[in-house]
Amino acid sequence: MSKFIVNESFWNIFPEANIGVLLLENIDNSKESSENIVKLLEESNKEAKKHLTEDQLSKNPVIAIWREAYQKFKTKKGVRCSIEALLKRVEKGSGVSTINPLVDIYNVASLKYGLPVGAEDIETFEGDLVLGVTEGNDEFYALGDEENSPTLEGEICYKDDKGAVCRCFNWRDGQRTMITEKTRKAFVVIEYVNGEKNEDIEKALEMIAEYTEKELGAKKVSLKILNKNEDRINLI
Template structure:
């Protein structure tokens, strides 16, 4: 049975981090995005404005905490956390548009609770999924790219036996493991660099599980918040 494992190299940098994991099975993501999900995403785009109370975008706590975190490991120049990318679009007034049902659901949770949220297709993994500091040169094809963009030495990333799954902590997923209409089993993850958002992480994951079950017929196989003392979960 494959596992998700958080390596010591990650905890050496973020010893107080918490990583929430939700595993969904029997997902039917081939459906058209329902009106309920569209409404959820629309409402979450509006609600996300509560995270943007400071005049200067980078001074908002939900942004500042990740700007600081990204100073602690090697990254590609100019990359930002996924929650910053979402909230930047909200600030500009464009908001987040529909992609596919499951992605819309987890983007809604991300916007509502102000936490970075990502998901991958478990059935595309080769071996265990690892979060840690990489030695570099892990194969990675970003969404929409035709050229390999390998990881850097000292970069935090999610990776499996074939290469990188998500680069620069929670910056960007790759083509190989992305959620598609054919996804049946999904790994959903929310990270935070300390315990301040644990309740929000749990609420966000429960929200995703609820709508995935209601709208996509999915089943919640596991939900767990990992930390330095409990850093592994089976990808059941």
């Protein structure tokens, strides 16, 4: 059975981090988002303004912690944590728009709790999924790109036997493992680097599990918060 493993190279940089993982199966993501999901997304766009209390976007605590974290490993120039990308849209007034039901649901949780949330299609993984510092040159095709954009030496990324799955910690997912209308099994992940927010991580994952069950017929297989003492989970 394949596993998700957070390896030692990651903990050497972020020893107090927590990685929340939710495993879902029996997902029906084939339809457009329901009126209920669209309404939840609209409401969460409004609620997310509570995270934006400073005049400068990068000074808001939910973003500042990730700006600091991104200084601790090699990154592609100009990349930012996914929660910053979402809140930037909120700040500009455009908001986060609908993509597909599962993505919309986890974006609702991300906006509500001010946490980076990502998801991948488990059935696209090859071998174990590993989060850690890479030696570089892992194959990666970002969403919307036609050219390979390989990882850098010293970069933190999610990777499997085929290549990178998500680059620069939680910046961007790749085409190969992205959530699509065909996704049946999903790996959902929330990261936080300083040992706080455990309660919010759990609440956000439970919220995603609840709405995916209600809206998409999904079944929660496992929910676990990993740390340096418990650094892996079996996949499905």
